[in-house]
Amino acid sequence: MIARRGWEAITAGLAALLIGLYSVNGVLELVAVAAFGFLATEMIAFEWRFRGFGPAWFRVDRSGGPRRVPCDGDLSTSVELTYPRGPGFRADVYDVLPEAFDLLEGNPRSSTYISAGATVRVSYTVRPRVRGAYVLGPTFVVARDALGLCYRATLIRSDRPLTVVPASFVGRLGRLGVALFSRVQVGLSMRRRGFGTEFRSLRPYQTTDDIRHIAWKRSTLQQLLVKEFDQESRQEFLVALDLTTSMDAGLWGRNALDVSVEASALLTNLIAHQSEDRIGLLTYAGGVYQYLPPGRGPAHYRRLFDNLALASHRPGGCPLPALLSEATKRLGLRTHLFVFTAADGPLKDLDEAYAILRAHGHRAYLFVPERAGFYPDPPGDGRTAAMEWARSEELGRFHRTLATIRSEGIPVFPFDRRGAGDRVLFAYTQIRAWGTVR
Amino acid sequence: MNPDLRRYRVLAVGPVFAFAMGSLLVAVVGWSPLAYLVALVVALPLLAAAWPDRLPWLLAPSMALFLLVAVVTWFAQTVPTGAGGDLIAGTLLGLPLWFLGIAIGTPERPGISLLALEAGLLESVATFSALATLPSDPSPTESEFLTAWFLIDGHHLGALASALTGAGLVGGPSFPLASYADPVFVALAFLAVGGLLLPMLRSENAPTVGVPRPPRRDLAPTVRRVPPPILYATALPPTGSRPPPGAGLLPVAGAVLAVLGFEVVGLVAPAYTFTLVTLGALAAVLFLGLLVRARRSPRNPTAVPALPKRATSRPSAARPPSA
Numbered sequence A: 001m002i003a004r005r006g007w008e009a010i011t012a013g014l015a016a017l018l019i020g021l022y023s024v025n026g027v028l029e030l031v032a033v034a035a036f037g038f039l040a041t042e043m044i045a046f047e048w049r050f051r052g053f054g055p056a057w058f059r060v061d062r063s064g065g066p067r068r069v070p071c072d073g074d075l076s077t078s079v080e081l082t083y084p085r086g087p088g089f090r091a092d093v094y095d096v097l098p099e100a101f102d103l104l105e106g107n108p109r110s111s112t113y114i115s116a117g118a119t120v121r122v123s124y125t126v127r128p129r130v131r132g133a134y135v136l137g138p139t140f141v142v143a144r145d146a147l148g149l150c151y152r153a154t155l156i157r158s159d160r161p162l163t164v165v166p167a168s169f170v171g172r173l174g175r176l177g178v179a180l181f182s183r184v185q186v187g188l189s190m191r192r193r194g195f196g197t198e199f200r201s202l203r204p205y206q207t208t209d210d211i212r213h214i215a216w217k218r219s220t221l222q223q224l225l226v227k228e229f230d231q232e233s234r235q236e237f238l239v240a241l242d243l244t245t246s247m248d249a250g251l252w253g254r255n256a257l258d259v260s261v262e263a264s265a266l267l268t269n270l271i272a273h274q275s276e277d278r279i280g281l282l283t284y285a286g287g288v289y290q291y292l293p294p295g296r297g298p299a300h301y302r303r304l305f306d307n308l309a310l311a312s313h314r315p316g317g318c319p320l321p322a323l324l325s326e327a328t329k330r331l332g333l334r335t336h337l338f339v340f341t342a343a344d345g346p347l348k349d350l351d352e353a354y355a356i357l358r359a360h361g362h363r364a365y366l367f368v369p370e371r372a373g374f375y376p377d378p379p380g381d382g383r384t385a386a387m388e389w390a391r392s393e394e395l396g397r398f399h400r401t402l403a404t405i406r407s408e409g410i411p412v413f414p415f416d417r418r419g420a421g422d423r424v425l426f427a428y429t430q431i432r433a434w435g436t437v438r
Numbered sequence B: 001m002n003p004d005l006r007r008y009r010v011l012a013v014g015p016v017f018a019f020a021m022g023s024l025l026v027a028v029v030g031w032s033p034l035a036y037l038v039a040l041v042v043a044l045p046l047l048a049a050a051w052p053d054r055l056p057w058l059l060a061p062s063m064a065l066f067l068l069v070a071v072v073t074w075f076a077q078t079v080p081t082g083a084g085g086d087l088i089a090g091t092l093l094g095l096p097l098w099f100l101g102i103a104i105g106t107p108e109r110p111g112i113s114l115l116a117l118e119a120g121l122l123e124s125v126a127t128f129s130a131l132a133t134l135p136s137d138p139s140p141t142e143s144e145f146l147t148a149w150f151l152i153d154g155h156h157l158g159a160l161a162s163a164l165t166g167a168g169l170v171g172g173p174s175f176p177l178a179s180y181a182d183p184v185f186v187a188l189a190f191l192a193v194g195g196l197l198l199p200m201l202r203s204e205n206a207p208t209v210g211v212p213r214p215p216r217r218d219l220a221p222t223v224r225r226v227p228p229p230i231l232y233a234t235a236l237p238p239t240g241s242r243p244p245p246g247a248g249l250l251p252v253a254g255a256v257l258a259v260l261g262f263e264v265v266g267l268v269a270p271a272y273t274f275t276l277v278t279l280g281a282l283a284a285v286l287f288l289g290l291l292v293r294a295r296r297s298p299r300n301p302t303a304v305p306a307l308p309k310r311a312t313s314r315p316s317a318a319r320p321p322s323a
Helices: A004-023 A026-049 A169-173 A256-274 A298-309 A320-330 A350-359 A385-407 A421-434 B003-027 B033-042 B044-049 B052-076 B082-105 B110-132 B142-167 B183-202 B250-268 B270-296
Strands: A059-062 A068-070 A075-083 A089-095 A101-106 A109-114 A118-128 A132-136 A139-144 A151-156 A160-165 A193-204 A225-230 A236-242 A278-284 A288-295 A335-340 A363-369 A412-415
Touching: A004 A026, A004 B110, A004 B270, A026 B110, A026 B183, A026 B250, A026 B270, A075 A089, A075 A139, A089 A118, A109 A118, A160 A298, A236 A256, A236 A288, A236 A320, A256 A278, A256 A298, A256 A335, A256 A363, A256 A421, A278 A298, A278 A320, A288 A298, A288 A320, A320 A335, A320 A350, A335 A421, A350 A363, A363 A385, A363 A421, A385 A412, A412 A421, B003 B082, B003 B110, B003 B183, B033 B044, B033 B052, B033 B082, B044 B052, B044 B082, B052 B082, B082 B110, B082 B142, B110 B142, B110 B183, B183 B250, B250 B270
Parallel strands: A068 A160, A236 A278, A236 A335, A335 A363, A363 A412
Antiparallel strands: A059 A075, A075 A118, A089 A109, A089 A139, A101 A118, A132 A160, A139 A151, A193 A225, A278 A288
């Protein structure tokens, strides 16, 4: 291939020959012939030598490494290219990186001279920014002639799949003791008075107590006693993700679904760290797309994280009543349902679906993205009247939806592009402390 | 290009233009200050030897002057006199240094340098030929010089037209520019072309070819702009960068062979010299095109692997719902 510089040179050489022809002057023609001969020889010689240039000219080895990396993790890798035989050349060796990876150390590119028997190694450390499935590589090798007039590029397959799972900062708190033998985990007391089934003690009746908890056999006419219960020590959680395109609002890598997945991963991490509760996953778009029943254990958490990493939008809608009904059908034990949804679908029959859910002992908490807040303000004059109007319309729709949902008694936690982690942490803390969100 | 080599390039290319400029200055003593001032402005690109990256700005005043000269020549209908004549004469006076400035101010673009050198040499030959038709004592005035310059060019174009319409190059009309072959000029011209091309053999920083990269989209800002220290850096260090040894003498051999061929043909069959040069150049370009085209042909699809699709940043494999 002829580079731009090469085209320029060959065109100038021809123009110089033309000038020599125009002048009919032997000196000028000789100068032009010498210059054209120089440039044309270099280009033809390079093209002739490298006419078969391809991946077969190289051996490539990619260093080993993990296939799963968290968003905030570092990945060190290297690619070694061996050139067994052939003419020497200037080379650009370039390992292709996904655009969502930040380079921390080293360089995936090397410009060097390669001769027969030489080895070129590029070595670097990256940090992925956005969850998902990626591929490291392939490796490009661009051979250039000494004058930069021609080049040949080839692509060497050295791909490596890599799954970037959501970040896991809870793990940094350190490994604590076995949860079953400890009453305190991650700063949260596990055993508290609550609404579970495990008997705790008796205490005198107060006017605010539920009369169904009165211990009639232990009470006297002078003093009524009520039974106190511990909250359930093993609680069930289910994360429900809305995968419709409504959750695609926001910038790439930071849209509503990404933020929801991040918050879900936080909840999963908290539960995995606490290692007593169980957590599952339900994704919904035009029906239930995935359902992982609540469970615990490293294999279950890995499966959950992989599915969270790969969660992406699907065609179809996500009406909230249908989602709650489907969850009710699948859940057996009393479960806390963390629903991340844009709540765009029709809310008709929400009262009935939620009543059935509650009747089965489940509780639902809604995390709704405020989609107008998922786009940062454009700088300077970018703020237009049209954008202001669109935002106000969206905000109006958002608040009407929230009002409808809240009127059914469902706790709602709105969030924007800054994240939903604090909302999830608050809800989880409340559940661990009081058995419900108060 | 290596800055050290750039200095040699200036020293090699400069003399031929200095010779042309000096010869002209000696011959036209006594021209009006306006002509010298215009020549000075036209010669501004010479400063590109020190500041190559400012060449466009240095060229801007001379471009404006060239535009003015074109307007004056268009409306004058004949060889202009007075201020208009001074303007054009001053432009011609400064042109050798203008070409020199471009030739040495574009070290990373050999094509432009070569074209500037060749055009500068042509302009110098035209100037020398015009001066040869004028008496040396007294010194020719601006209008006399301009008249001679335009006459020489007109005669040359007329001779070319006559040759193309059937008279031929040999035994046909005389070409005013063809006969100039001052030995000093010839030697300096070859020094210049050598100085232009030979430093490229040791060039170490030819521009890199653009490597195809996936297009950037509307990315979220980098979460952490200042990377933290790496605790577990890669165990395998990268190999160091080796400087290339240069192009070797192959292109020089090609140039020598081309010149020798030209000389041999000129001695054996002078009438066909220019025809053979044309054919040779076309054959070289054709061969180069065939080599490049053969690379692109689909006969060997593995030779040119298709560019990879953009790295998947979103999950594509849909998993079936698990019960």
